[in-house]
Amino acid sequence: MDTNTPQNxxxxxxxxxxxxxxxxxxxxxxxxGLLVLIVLIVIRFRTPPLPAFPALPAAIALPDGADAQAVTAGPGWYLVVTQDGRALVYASDGKLVSDTALDLP
Incomplete structure (x- = not known):
């Protein structure tokens, strides 16, 4: 009998x-799954990158000598962090609402 052949x-x-x-x-x-990941990566890299530094609206004028370090926006307001460590909050019409000193490292 052949032992290598499986029995039914x-x-x-x-x-x-x-x-x-x-x-x-x-x-x-x-x-x-691998194909889906490849497609998602290709789609992600086809979208244009975000700008490195958002431009301020024309209505906002920074105080003399202030250079913007970071900018963020919310509904109806803009926040600008300056190089000298101040947080400036502007209304959407460009009016300065708040000027706060920050302790930046």
Whole structure:
């Protein structure tokens, strides 16, 4: 009798077929996931980058000698952090609302 040939009565054959099917499905899901990641990366790099420093609206005039270090905006206001450590809050019409000194490192 040939011992290398599997017997049809072997009870493990259905389990091995099931396991083979699971491995095939897993490989397909992994390939699909890799393709999705590649597509997302390509889409992300096609969008133009944000500007390095947002421009201030024309209505905002900084005090003499003040240079903007950071700018952020909210609904109806702009916040400008200056090089000399002040936080200037402006209304949307360009009027200075608040001038606060900051302790910057």
């Amino acid at each position: 009565e072997d009870p493990d054959i259905p389990h091995i077929r099931f396991l083979r099917g699971l491995v095939t499905v897993l490989a397909g899901v992994m390939i699909l």
